[in-house]
Amino acid sequence: MDAKWLIVVLLVGFAAGVWYEKGQQFGVQSSPVPVTGAAIGLPSDFKAKLNVFVKIPNDALIAKIDDINKVRAQQPQFYENAKNGDYMIAFGDTVVIYDYQNNKIMDKFKVVT
Secondary structure (H helix, E strand, O other), rough: OHHHHHHHHHHHHHHHHHHHHHHHOOOOOEEEOOOOOOOOOOOOOOOHHHHHOOOOOOOOEEEEEEEHHHHHHHOOOOOOOOOOOEEEEEOEEEEEEOOOOOEEEEEEOOOOO
């Protein structure tokens, strides 16, 4: 379990520092903008559906997984339940993997610092 927390901590740092610039290179589309979805084409009901499970702030970092093989190669444990089309949402001390198509939380982690 300790290794999984380390991965989550590294992932959140990675998301904040690199995703916006290099998202396509790592198999994700990313957006550090509010959860309106304009930058990565989020469905109009994305936030409403997700908020049933977890309340997300407007400044959450969101990445859509476009190439699961690329991201899984970098973080196999973190993305073990994810698939192409899922979203990774990072905010505060929380990281969520969300399957929009099936309206299901695939994983949720608290970052311990």
